[in-house]
Amino acid sequence: MGNTRLPLEGLIDSHFHLLEMRKRGLDPETVLRTLAQQGFAGGLDVGISADDVQERLGLLAPWPNIRIAAGIGPWGAQGEDSIENTVTRFAATTQSHGVDCIGEIGLDNYWHYGTPARQHELFVLQLQLAEEWELPIAIHTRDADSAMVRIIQERDFPHGGILHCFSSSWEVANAALDKGLYISFAGPITYRKNEGLRHMLGAVPEDRLLLETDSPYLAPEPYRGHLNTPAHMATIYAEAARIRGVSTENLAESILRNFNALFPIRDRRAPLEV
Numbered sequence: 001m002g003n004t005r006l007p008l009e010g011l012i013d014s015h016f017h018l019l020e021m022r023k024r025g026l027d028p029e030t031v032l033r034t035l036a037q038q039g040f041a042g043g044l045d046v047g048i049s050a051d052d053v054q055e056r057l058g059l060l061a062p063w064p065n066i067r068i069a070a071g072i073g074p075w076g077a078q079g080e081d082s083i084e085n086t087v088t089r090f091a092a093t094t095q096s097h098g099v100d101c102i103g104e105i106g107l108d109n110y111w112h113y114g115t116p117a118r119q120h121e122l123f124v125l126q127l128q129l130a131e132e133w134e135l136p137i138a139i140h141t142r143d144a145d146s147a148m149v150r151i152i153q154e155r156d157f158p159h160g161g162i163l164h165c166f167s168s169s170w171e172v173a174n175a176a177l178d179k180g181l182y183i184s185f186a187g188p189i190t191y192r193k194n195e196g197l198r199h200m201l202g203a204v205p206e207d208r209l210l211l212e213t214d215s216p217y218l219a220p221e222p223y224r225g226h227l228n229t230p231a232h233m234a235t236i237y238a239e240a241a242r243i244r245g246v247s248t249e250n251l252a253e254s255i256l257r258n259f260n261a262l263f264p265i266r267d268r269r270a271p272l273e274v
Contacts (some may be wrong), residue, residue: 002059002243003072005039006037006038006236007038007039007134007231008035008038008039008040008041008164008230008231008233008234009038009039009041010039010041010249010252010253010256011039011040011041011217011233011234011237011252011255012041012043012210012211012233012252012255012256013042013043013044013211013212013213013233014040014043014044014154014162014164014182014184014210014211014212014230014240014255014259014268015043015044015046015104015138015162015164015184015186015212015214016043016044016046016213016214016215016230017045017046017047017048017214017215017216017217018031018032018045018056018059018060018139019047019048019052019055019056020048020215020216020217020225021215021216024216024227025227026087026216026227026229028059030057030059031231032060032066032232033073033146033264034057034231035152036063036232037233038107039232040230040233041065041252041256042063042065042259043065043067043259044066044067044068044069044101044138044212044263045060045067045068045069045139046064046069046071046102046104046164047068047069047071047100048072048073048101050070050072050076050086050093050124051088051092051093051187052070053068053088053094053097053099054064054097055072056068057097065100067089067263068097068099068100068101068103069099069100069101069103069104069111069138069189070090070094070099070102070103071101071102071103071104071105071126071137071138072086072087072090072095072100072105072122072125072126073104073105073106073108074105074106074107074108074111074119074122074123074140075108075111075113075272076113076122077113077114077115077118077119077121077122078114078249079114083121083122083125084121084125086122086131087122087125087126087129089240090126091129091168094095094124095133099135100135100136100263101135101136101137101138101263102126102133102135102136102138103137103138103139103140103161103162103164104124104138104139104140104164105122105123105127105138105139105140105142106123106138106139106140106141106144106148107119107120107123107140107142107144107147107151108140108141108142108144108253109142109143109144109147109233110142110143111142113139116147120147120151121206123151124151127151127155129271130159130161131158131159134158134159135157136157136160136161136162136262136263137157137159137160137161137162137206138161138162138164138183139161139162139163140164140165141163141165141168141172142167142242145168145169145171145172147226148168148172148175149171149172149175149203150173152172152176152179152181153175153178153179155179156179157172157179157181158247160180160181160182160261161181161182161253161262162182162183162184162210162262163176163181163182163183164180164184164186164212164213164214165184165185165186165187165188165212165218166183166184166185166186166197166200167197170200172192173200173204177205177208181208182208182209182210182258182262182264183204183208183209183210184209184210184211184212184213184215184219184237185197185201185212186211186214186220187213187214187218187219187220187221187224187228187232187235187237187242188218188220189201189220189236189239189240190220190221190224190235190236190239191221191224192221198243201240201243201244202243202244206254207258208258209253209254209258210258210259210262211233211237211240211255212236213228213229213230213232213233213236214228215227215228215229215230215232216228216229218254220232220235220236220239220271221235223235223238224271237251237252248255
């Protein structure tokens with residue numbers, strides 16, 4: 001049969017949401033089997049709810065090449081409950097599960113979840129939790145550049161992290177890079193009007209770059225408007241490789257190295273093959 005490459009051979013998806021795919025009619029187990037058949041190297045499944053970790057661990061038990069992130073995003077700032085109590089409950093229900101990452105967490109002034117003060121408190125308390133648990137973080141930021149830069153500049157990130165689905169300014173990118181964080185780009189790099197985003201992808205250092213789908217959201221061209229899955233990573237890698245002037249294979253190797261560096265092997269997880 002020769003040395004024909006599988007469609008997703010060696011490709012990492014650094015941020016996707018299996019349970020959100022299921023809400024939209026996709027069967028996660030079928031998605032995972034299809035990915036494996038196509039050579040998918042692995043990635044990071046990210047929760048949306050504060051209490052979905054155990055369910056996702058069961059779903060992903062047969063797939064040790066997929067890491068698990070848990071956290072409360074800025075949408076968790078809605079309501080009147082104490083933010084401190086919310087994070088305490090999250091920590092109590094999550095700590096025993098041995099997650100690989102705290103996320104996604106961050107700030108979002110586009111949807112105005114809760115208040116800026118409640119979002120800030122929720123974000124910072126989980127940053128502290130990640131440092132206590134010695135875990136990397138996955139950061140969500142939208143229309144909150146100034147506040148995000150201040151928080152990044154005020155802290156150290158000894159266990160690293162990702163600015164996921166990057167769409168912010170160079171000021172945010174530079175602050176993150178100065179602190180050793182990774183920057184991950186998603187399907188919008190393929191959208192016609194995003195030349196500025198493509199320029200930033202081309203300028204991120206090779207050892208700080210990751211790629212993702214953020215599926216089921218933000219499908220790349222030519223699938224825009226349809227449900228997204230990690231199966232579309234090949235399209236995102238091809239465009240990122242074109243932008244950076246490298247082969248898809250070389251780009252995949254460097255991103256796999258970056259992912260493994262951020263998520264070192266844990267006892268319950270298998271190594272990802274380079």
